[in-house]
Amino acid sequence: MTSDLARLLNALGLVLVSAVLALALADELWFGDLPCPLCVLQRAAFVAAGFGLALNLVFGPKPSHYAVTILGAAAGAAIAIRQIVLHIVPGTGSYGDPILGLHFYTWSFMIFALMIIGSAVMLLDDRQFARAEPISTRLKSLPLLALTLFTVLTIAVMASTIALCGAGLCPDSPERYLLFQ
């Protein structure tokens, strides 16, 4: 696998992570499904995991960048498991409406697991780390689009969190934006 192909795959991965963040924001803004603290932390973990993909796009693929993705996704999976366990016993309720039969936190855990597996698979090919080709300092269109999208969504989710929680911790079951009260 060449460095360019690895960058292309990382760009596609970053677009998918951006799609997850966009979906979460859309659910919050259009359907009024305000996120709980663990949901907010899972969003942060998606940004943390996507950060490694972004580094691969800007600086070229490196094992340490894949480590960033794996560590971010592992933290996110731990947070998602905590939320799954909170509602795993029948009769203990749930948070939010399910999508395709599963709740957001269950989807979230599966996506984090896929990110860990995907990063491990990418790490199997050492050829992407060999610098035979000259390093281009300019990003091509898809990586540039993916990086721009991810940066904009990170800032948008941050703004949404500030509006929801203000300067402190988020309420367990938020019903309105604290900043606008």
Added chain:
Amino acid sequence: MMSLPFLLFACGLGAAWLRQRVVAMGFWVAGMVVMLVLFRIHASSVVNIAL
């Protein structure tokens, strides 16, 4: 406080845009630490299940 990890990750992305890799990694580490501390704060109760 819950927005702090996002702020740190956004700063890290800004550093990446400016091609400052070490600075970007530093912001990522700081964001991870803050995120895990916040997780610890929110996962303080014991869940009553048998594994």
